[in-house]
Amino acid sequence: MLKWNNQLADNLKWTGDISNREQKELVALRVAEHVKDGQVIGVGSGSTAFLAIQAIASKVKKENLTVTAIPTSVEVALSCARAGISTTTLAQTRPDWGFDGADEVDSEFNLIKGRGGAMFAEKLVMASSPKTYILVDESKFVNRLGHNFPVPVEIDPRAIHLVETKLQEMDVSAVGLRMAKHKDGPVITEAGNLILEVRFNHIGLTTEQDLNAIPGVIENGIFFNYPVEVISN
Numbered sequence: 001m002l003k004w005n006n007q008l009a010d011n012l013k014w015t016g017d018i019s020n021r022e023q024k025e026l027v028a029l030r031v032a033e034h035v036k037d038g039q040v041i042g043v044g045s046g047s048t049a050f051l052a053i054q055a056i057a058s059k060v061k062k063e064n065l066t067v068t069a070i071p072t073s074v075e076v077a078l079s080c081a082r083a084g085i086s087t088t089t090l091a092q093t094r095p096d097w098g099f100d101g102a103d104e105v106d107s108e109f110n111l112i113k114g115r116g117g118a119m120f121a122e123k124l125v126m127a128s129s130p131k132t133y134i135l136v137d138e139s140k141f142v143n144r145l146g147h148n149f150p151v152p153v154e155i156d157p158r159a160i161h162l163v164e165t166k167l168q169e170m171d172v173s174a175v176g177l178r179m180a181k182h183k184d185g186p187v188i189t190e191a192g193n194l195i196l197e198v199r200f201n202h203i204g205l206t207t208e209q210d211l212n213a214i215p216g217v218i219e220n221g222i223f224f225n226y227p228v229e230v231i232s233n
């Protein structure tokens, strides 16, 4: 029988540096206030979502609540398991609500997400939730989407030339392939795909759909007009 190895589980702690940690911890505590017994909660990715899992797990323990998470990546599923929160999938149920981080938020609460490469699952879970709390520190607010970050676009590897050609017909200033940290190969998503980083001169109402209309594009990191409520300090 497979036994859970606690040493391995310890490796599941967030290992990277967390920028603006104090601000992120505050918004994590605020989202935990929304948790009620019996709820199914969509759980996004990134360091802020990770801190929110810890805040929710501690409330769940203290108040003896039962909640179930729908995680947006394997990493998030493991973080939930380690925090004692059971998980389910979108194939089984839908979330009562969800939470996630973001890389950019504009004044209309449109988002760019996907620095962690999980935007496909993040969008599936967000689109399945009546409401998603977006947890951000103040560094995430921008006047226009694309100001700080390129748009990540997940593509089937076989479509790389086709997508590159089609992007040239859009209002794009630069396209790059997301590389692994040590630049020894491309980032491969959980679904075995590549991620293009696309700089747009302008991101408009239809950019999200225009990107997804290119054959071979799985999903992109523009979240336009989703039912979100932003929690920030």
Ligand code: 5RP
Residues within 6 Å of the ligand: 044, 045, 046, 047, 048, 049, 100, 101, 102, 103, 112, 113, 114, 115, 116, 117, 118, 119, 122
């Ligand atoms: C991952 C995401 C994250 O939510 C986004 O990158 C924000 O991350 P962090 O909370 O670490 O700043 O979209 O795909």
